[in-house]
Amino acid sequence: MSRRKLVAGNWKMHASKEGSSTLVQDMLSSIKAFDRVDVAVCPPYPYLAQVQALVSESRLALGSQDICEKTGQGAFTGEVSGQMLVEFGCKYAIVGHSERRQFFGDNDDRVAAKFLAAQAAGLTPILCVGESLAEREAGQMEAVLERQLKAVLAAAGVKAFGQAVVAYEPVWAIGTGRTATPEQAQSAHAYLRQLIAAEDAIIARDLRILYGGSVKPDNAATLFACADVDGGLIGGASLDAAQFTAICAAGHGA
Ligand code: PEP
Numbered sequence: 001m002s003r004r005k006l007v008a009g010n011w012k013m014h015a016s017k018e019g020s021s022t023l024v025q026d027m028l029s030s031i032k033a034f035d036r037v038d039v040a041v042c043p044p045y046p047y048l049a050q051v052q053a054l055v056s057e058s059r060l061a062l063g064s065q066d067i068c069e070k071t072g073q074g075a076f077t078g079e080v081s082g083q084m085l086v087e088f089g090c091k092y093a094i095v096g097h098s099e100r101r102q103f104f105g106d107n108d109d110r111v112a113a114k115f116l117a118a119q120a121a122g123l124t125p126i127l128c129v130g131e132s133l134a135e136r137e138a139g140q141m142e143a144v145l146e147r148q149l150k151a152v153l154a155a156a157g158v159k160a161f162g163q164a165v166v167a168y169e170p171v172w173a174i175g176t177g178r179t180a181t182p183e184q185a186q187s188a189h190a191y192l193r194q195l196i197a198a199e200d201a202i203i204a205r206d207l208r209i210l211y212g213g214s215v216k217p218d219n220a221a222t223l224f225a226c227a228d229v230d231g232g233l234i235g236g237a238s239l240d241a242a243q244f245t246a247i248c249a250a251g252h253g254a
Contacts, residue, residue, distance in 0.1 A: 003208050005224060005251035006165065006231040008040040008126060009238025010065060010094060010212075020047040024054045026241035031060065037231070037251035040092055041238065045080055052089035063092030063126065066100060069113035071120055082121025093118040094233075096128045096148070098171045108151035115152050119160060126165045126233065127152055128212070129192070133172035141170075142191055149195050158199035166192055166209045167233040173213025175235055182222050182229075185211045189228035217246035224254035 015023065020043055031039055040061040043051050052062055068079035085093060095118060096111035106114070111127070118125040129148040131141045149166070168188045173180050180188070189209045197204035211223050212233030223229055231251050237243040 003206065003230045004036070004038055005254055006038040006040065006208055006210060007234060007244075007248050007251045008042060008063060008092065008094075008165075008167075008210065008231070009234050009244055010042045010097070011044060011239060012065070012099070012235060013044060014239055015043060015047060017047065017050070021050055021054060023239065023241055024051050024060070027244060028054065028058055028060060030241055030245040031248050034245070034248045034252035035059070036253075037248050039248055039251075042092065042094055048085070048088040048090070056089060061091040062089045063094060064090050064123075065094050065097065067093040067095060067114050067118050067121075067123070067125075069110060069117045071117050082117050082123050085123060086121050090123060092126050092165070093123045094126045094128060094167075098128060098130055098169055098174060102171075108148060109155075111148070112152045112155035115160070115164070116156055119156070119163060124163055124165060126167050126210070128167045128169050128233070130169040130171050130174075130213070136170065136172065141188065145188065145192055146195060149192060153195075153199065158196060158203055161196055161200075161203050161207055164207070166207060167212050168192060168209060169212035169233060175214070177214050179214040179216070179219050179223075180211065182226050185223055185229055186226040189226065193228055215247060217243050217250070220247040220250035221254065224250050 040063045042063040042065045064085045095114040100106040115125045131144040208230040210231045210233045211229050215232040
């Protein structure tokens with residue numbers, strides 16, 4: 001069994017028109033040597049077109065940070081559909097990021113609908129799941145992961161995970177500098193894989209489960225060495241080409 005590592009950068013609501021191009025150009029030259037890892041960036045929507053133009057001939061894939069659960073076109077002011085994202089070269093769509101769940105009302109049902117919409121458009125959803133600090137301290141980590149994952153399993157079916165990526169992102173580790181230990185990450189990832197394996201062992205074996213939450217150049221290699229950690233979803237460090245490249249190098253070497 002060998003799952004290729006994936007390192008995906010989530011720029012969140014950061015960067016600028018000019019800064020996006022510089023960042024991607026720097027990444028394109030520095031990640032060249034690390035061809036044993038898949039790499040993607042997820043810029044804010046307005047920068048997709050210019051990033052698409054820069055990465056189109058490269059192995060740097062493009063993703064969106066969110067997607068509308070409605071498909072095609074329609075009277076949904078402010079939303080962006082999967083079909084539109086595909087037009088701009090997106091391969092991935094992040095769904096269920098904890099910031100969407102926390103600040104924008106993305107509950108389990110809506111996340112499941114976004115997962116389905118991404119796949120319907122031909123995108124690979126990166127489904128984020130993870131517990132808050134209070135939930136971890138109350139011993140509810142597994143229950144939260146199970147609830148979040150099973151909402152999507154119920155809506156999409158286990159076979160859909162053959163064309164998806166899961167990201168374990170403990171909320172307490174996102175943007176806090178407080179990274180999960182390799183043991184904490186491994187145990188959550190193994191639990192998620194076991195939930196999928198209960199329905200389909202082959203899909204579970206091949207599913208990429210990324211870790212996200214304050215991944216930096218100095219902790220990436222130990223996290224990526226865990227048996228069930230198949231790469232990372234990188235926030236802050238993906239805004240710095242040198243840091244992001246060092247994390248890609250860890251994925252290449254793992
Ligand atoms: C994220 O935004 O998904 C994330 C993991 O952020 P950070 O790496 O900054 O913790």
